[in-house]
Amino acid sequence: MVGILLLTHAPLGAAFLQAAAHVFRAMPERVEAIDVIADQNIDEVHALARAAVRRLNDGAGVLVITDVMGGTPSNCCRQLGEPHEVAVIAGISLPMLLRAITYRQDTLDVVVEMALAGAQSGAVRVDNRVRVAS
Template sequence: MNHNIVGILIISHEPLGASFLDCIEHILGEQPRMLINHPILPTVDPDAEILKLQTALKQLDQGNGVLILTDLFGATPANIARRLIQHGQVECLAGLNLPMLLRALHYRHKPLPELVDKVLTGGRDSIIHISRT
Protein backbone atom coordinates (compact mmCIF):
# COMPACT_ATOMS: atom_id res chain seq x y z
CA MET A 1 0.00 0.00 0.00
CA ASN A 2 1.24 3.48 -0.87
CA HIS A 3 1.56 5.60 2.26
CA ASN A 4 2.58 8.72 0.42
CA ILE A 5 0.47 11.81 0.86
CA VAL A 6 -0.47 14.57 -1.53
CA GLY A 7 1.84 17.55 -1.12
CA ILE A 8 0.25 20.93 -0.49
CA LEU A 9 1.59 24.20 -1.86
CA ILE A 10 0.11 27.53 -0.81
CA ILE A 11 0.70 30.35 -3.28
CA SER A 12 -0.80 33.57 -1.96
CA HIS A 13 -0.32 37.25 -1.39
CA GLU A 14 2.21 37.94 1.34
CA PRO A 15 1.60 37.52 4.36
CA LEU A 16 -1.63 35.53 4.01
CA GLY A 17 -0.05 32.09 3.59
CA ALA A 18 2.19 32.56 6.64
CA SER A 19 -0.89 33.45 8.67
CA PHE A 20 -2.59 30.23 7.52
CA LEU A 21 0.47 28.24 8.61
CA ASP A 22 0.41 29.95 12.01
CA CYS A 23 -3.26 29.00 12.40
CA ILE A 24 -2.58 25.41 11.36
CA GLU A 25 0.21 25.11 13.90
CA HIS A 26 -2.06 26.58 16.57
CA ILE A 27 -4.86 24.11 15.76
CA LEU A 28 -2.79 20.98 15.16
CA GLY A 29 0.06 21.71 17.55
CA GLU A 30 2.67 21.24 14.84
CA GLN A 31 3.55 22.18 11.31
CA PRO A 32 2.49 19.31 9.01
CA ARG A 33 5.05 17.81 6.67
CA MET A 34 4.87 18.23 2.91
CA LEU A 35 3.26 21.67 3.23
CA ILE A 36 5.02 24.68 1.71
CA ASN A 37 3.95 28.30 1.70
CA HIS A 38 5.21 30.47 -1.17
CA PRO A 39 4.33 34.15 -0.66
CA ILE A 40 3.96 36.41 -3.67
CA LEU A 41 5.24 39.96 -3.33
CA PRO A 42 3.76 42.89 -5.29
CA THR A 43 6.96 43.32 -7.32
CA VAL A 44 7.29 39.67 -8.34
CA ASP A 45 8.53 38.48 -11.73
CA PRO A 46 6.07 35.67 -12.53
CA ASP A 47 8.53 33.81 -14.78
CA ALA A 48 11.17 33.73 -12.05
CA GLU A 49 8.58 32.50 -9.52
CA ILE A 50 7.54 29.69 -11.86
CA LEU A 51 11.11 28.36 -11.83
CA LYS A 52 11.25 28.47 -8.01
CA LEU A 53 7.87 26.83 -7.72
CA GLN A 54 8.77 23.99 -10.10
CA THR A 55 11.51 23.09 -7.61
CA ALA A 56 8.99 23.22 -4.74
CA LEU A 57 6.64 20.92 -6.67
CA LYS A 58 9.42 18.35 -7.06
CA GLN A 59 10.04 18.48 -3.29
CA LEU A 60 6.34 18.00 -2.52
CA ASP A 61 5.44 15.27 -5.00
CA GLN A 62 5.99 11.85 -3.45
CA GLY A 63 4.13 10.18 -6.29
CA ASN A 64 0.57 11.15 -5.34
CA GLY A 65 0.69 14.66 -6.76
CA VAL A 66 0.43 18.15 -5.36
CA LEU A 67 -2.54 20.33 -4.53
CA ILE A 68 -1.93 24.05 -4.95
CA LEU A 69 -4.13 26.33 -2.85
CA THR A 70 -4.27 30.00 -3.76
CA ASP A 71 -6.20 32.94 -2.43
CA LEU A 72 -7.86 35.07 -5.09
CA PHE A 73 -8.81 33.80 -8.55
CA GLY A 74 -7.51 36.13 -11.26
CA ALA A 75 -4.82 37.71 -9.07
CA THR A 76 -1.08 37.22 -9.56
CA PRO A 77 -0.70 34.22 -7.18
CA ALA A 78 -3.53 32.36 -8.94
CA ASN A 79 -2.20 33.27 -12.37
CA ILE A 80 1.21 31.88 -11.41
CA ALA A 81 -0.41 28.76 -9.92
CA ARG A 82 -2.43 28.21 -13.10
CA ARG A 83 0.80 27.89 -15.08
CA LEU A 84 1.93 25.03 -12.81
CA ILE A 85 -1.15 22.81 -13.30
CA GLN A 86 -0.46 19.34 -14.70
CA HIS A 87 -3.85 17.63 -14.85
CA GLY A 88 -3.93 14.59 -12.63
CA GLN A 89 -0.58 15.43 -11.00
CA VAL A 90 -0.73 19.09 -9.96
CA GLU A 91 -4.18 20.56 -9.35
CA CYS A 92 -5.13 24.02 -8.11
CA LEU A 93 -8.00 25.50 -6.10
CA ALA A 94 -8.57 29.22 -5.55
CA GLY A 95 -10.48 30.93 -2.75
CA LEU A 96 -8.39 29.46 0.05
CA ASN A 97 -9.91 29.59 3.50
CA LEU A 98 -8.88 27.92 6.74
CA PRO A 99 -11.47 25.10 6.55
CA MET A 100 -10.21 24.25 3.05
CA LEU A 101 -6.64 23.99 4.30
CA LEU A 102 -7.63 21.86 7.31
CA ARG A 103 -9.62 19.55 5.06
CA ALA A 104 -6.72 19.28 2.61
CA LEU A 105 -4.42 18.25 5.44
CA HIS A 106 -6.94 15.78 6.84
CA TYR A 107 -7.72 14.01 3.54
CA ARG A 108 -4.39 14.21 1.71
CA HIS A 109 -3.88 10.46 1.95
CA LYS A 110 -6.71 10.16 -0.62
CA PRO A 111 -6.07 10.21 -4.38
CA LEU A 112 -5.67 13.74 -5.76
CA PRO A 113 -9.05 13.89 -7.57
CA GLU A 114 -10.88 12.78 -4.41
CA LEU A 115 -8.88 15.27 -2.33
CA VAL A 116 -9.87 18.10 -4.67
CA ASP A 117 -13.56 17.20 -4.22
CA LYS A 118 -13.23 17.01 -0.41
CA VAL A 119 -11.46 20.38 -0.21
CA LEU A 120 -13.98 22.11 -2.50
CA THR A 121 -16.89 20.72 -0.49
CA GLY A 122 -15.27 21.71 2.81
CA GLY A 123 -14.61 25.24 1.59
CA ARG A 124 -18.17 25.77 0.39
CA ASP A 125 -19.80 24.09 3.37
CA SER A 126 -17.83 26.22 5.83
CA ILE A 127 -19.45 29.43 4.61
CA ILE A 128 -22.41 29.77 6.96
CA HIS A 129 -24.72 32.61 7.83
CA ILE A 130 -24.78 32.68 11.63
CA SER A 131 -27.94 34.08 13.18
CA ARG A 132 -28.48 35.11 16.75
CA THR A 133 -31.29 32.61 17.35
Protein backbone atom coordinates (compact mmCIF):
# COMPACT_ATOMS: atom_id res chain seq x y z
CA MET A 1 0.00 0.00 0.00
CA VAL A 2 1.36 3.42 -0.96
CA GLY A 3 2.13 5.54 2.11
CA ILE A 4 1.07 9.17 2.19
CA LEU A 5 2.96 12.01 3.87
CA LEU A 6 1.44 15.47 4.14
CA LEU A 7 4.25 18.01 4.45
CA THR A 8 2.58 21.38 4.90
CA HIS A 9 2.61 24.68 6.72
CA ALA A 10 1.10 24.32 10.20
CA PRO A 11 -1.68 23.40 10.90
CA LEU A 12 -2.83 22.24 7.44
CA GLY A 13 -1.52 18.67 7.48
CA ALA A 14 -3.14 17.75 10.78
CA ALA A 15 -6.39 19.40 9.68
CA PHE A 16 -6.44 17.45 6.41
CA LEU A 17 -5.82 14.20 8.32
CA GLN A 18 -8.73 14.96 10.64
CA ALA A 19 -10.97 15.69 7.65
CA ALA A 20 -9.94 12.41 6.00
CA ALA A 21 -10.64 10.53 9.24
CA HIS A 22 -14.07 12.14 9.32
CA VAL A 23 -14.87 11.09 5.74
CA PHE A 24 -13.54 7.53 6.14
CA ARG A 25 -14.85 7.24 9.72
CA ALA A 26 -11.36 6.26 10.93
CA MET A 27 -7.82 7.50 10.58
CA PRO A 28 -6.41 5.94 7.40
CA GLU A 29 -3.40 3.65 7.85
CA ARG A 30 0.05 4.63 6.64
CA VAL A 31 -0.78 8.34 6.44
CA GLU A 32 1.13 10.96 8.42
CA ALA A 33 1.42 14.73 8.54
CA ILE A 34 4.33 16.99 9.31
CA ASP A 35 3.21 20.54 10.02
CA VAL A 36 6.08 22.96 9.52
CA ILE A 37 6.00 25.90 11.91
CA ALA A 38 7.31 29.38 11.17
CA ASP A 39 11.10 29.65 11.31
CA GLN A 40 11.54 25.89 11.84
CA ASN A 41 15.02 24.72 10.89
CA ILE A 42 14.93 23.33 7.35
CA ASP A 43 17.44 20.59 8.22
CA GLU A 44 15.17 19.45 11.05
CA VAL A 45 12.15 19.35 8.72
CA HIS A 46 14.13 17.41 6.14
CA ALA A 47 15.22 14.87 8.77
CA LEU A 48 11.62 14.47 9.99
CA ALA A 49 10.43 13.97 6.42
CA ARG A 50 13.11 11.37 5.62
CA ALA A 51 12.22 9.43 8.80
CA ALA A 52 8.50 9.56 7.94
CA VAL A 53 9.16 8.30 4.40
CA ARG A 54 11.12 5.35 5.82
CA ARG A 55 8.24 4.52 8.22
CA LEU A 56 5.55 4.82 5.56
CA ASN A 57 7.28 2.92 2.76
CA ASP A 58 6.35 -0.76 2.90
CA GLY A 59 7.86 -1.27 -0.56
CA ALA A 60 5.00 0.30 -2.56
CA GLY A 61 6.40 3.83 -2.27
CA VAL A 62 5.29 7.08 -0.67
CA LEU A 63 3.31 9.98 -2.04
CA VAL A 64 4.34 13.27 -0.44
CA ILE A 65 1.73 16.01 -0.75
CA THR A 66 2.72 19.56 0.05
CA ASP A 67 0.66 22.74 0.12
CA VAL A 68 2.45 25.30 -2.04
CA MET A 69 5.40 25.00 -4.39
CA GLY A 70 8.39 27.03 -3.24
CA GLY A 71 7.56 27.11 0.47
CA THR A 72 9.69 25.49 3.16
CA PRO A 73 7.64 22.27 3.18
CA SER A 74 8.00 21.74 -0.57
CA ASN A 75 11.67 22.72 -0.47
CA CYS A 76 12.21 19.91 2.05
CA CYS A 77 10.88 17.34 -0.43
CA ARG A 78 14.07 17.16 -2.43
CA GLN A 79 16.02 13.94 -2.07
CA LEU A 80 13.53 12.09 0.14
CA GLY A 81 14.14 8.88 -1.74
CA GLU A 82 14.55 7.33 -5.14
CA PRO A 83 12.16 8.62 -7.85
CA HIS A 84 10.46 5.21 -8.11
CA GLU A 85 9.95 5.16 -4.32
CA VAL A 86 8.83 8.74 -3.59
CA ALA A 87 6.58 11.04 -5.61
CA VAL A 88 5.87 14.65 -4.63
CA ILE A 89 2.90 16.80 -5.65
CA ALA A 90 1.99 20.31 -4.52
CA GLY A 91 -1.35 22.04 -4.08
CA ILE A 92 -3.07 19.87 -1.51
CA SER A 93 -6.85 19.80 -1.46
CA LEU A 94 -9.28 17.51 0.29
CA PRO A 95 -10.46 15.94 -3.00
CA MET A 96 -6.80 15.26 -3.86
CA LEU A 97 -6.13 13.59 -0.52
CA LEU A 98 -9.33 11.52 -0.53
CA ARG A 99 -8.61 10.26 -4.03
CA ALA A 100 -5.01 9.37 -3.09
CA ILE A 101 -6.21 7.42 -0.05
CA THR A 102 -8.88 5.63 -2.08
CA TYR A 103 -6.50 4.44 -4.81
CA ARG A 104 -3.34 3.72 -2.82
CA GLN A 105 -3.60 -0.04 -3.25
CA ASP A 106 -2.46 0.63 -6.81
CA THR A 107 1.03 1.66 -7.97
CA LEU A 108 2.63 4.92 -6.93
CA ASP A 109 2.26 6.35 -10.45
CA VAL A 110 -1.47 5.55 -10.49
CA VAL A 111 -1.94 7.10 -7.04
CA VAL A 112 -0.24 10.29 -8.25
CA GLU A 113 -2.48 10.48 -11.32
CA MET A 114 -5.64 9.79 -9.29
CA ALA A 115 -4.68 12.42 -6.71
CA LEU A 116 -4.09 15.02 -9.42
CA ALA A 117 -7.39 14.10 -11.09
CA GLY A 118 -9.16 14.49 -7.75
CA ALA A 119 -7.71 17.97 -7.33
CA GLN A 120 -8.71 19.02 -10.83
CA SER A 121 -12.24 17.67 -10.69
CA GLY A 122 -12.71 18.88 -7.11
CA ALA A 123 -12.35 22.56 -7.99
CA VAL A 124 -15.73 23.62 -9.38
CA ARG A 125 -18.00 26.62 -9.18
CA VAL A 126 -21.14 25.76 -7.21
CA ASP A 127 -23.19 28.94 -7.11
CA ASN A 128 -26.09 29.74 -9.45
CA ARG A 129 -24.65 32.79 -11.21
CA VAL A 130 -24.91 31.27 -14.65
CA ARG A 131 -28.16 32.48 -16.20
CA VAL A 132 -29.93 31.05 -19.19
CA ALA A 133 -31.05 33.68 -21.71
CA SER A 134 -34.82 33.87 -22.05
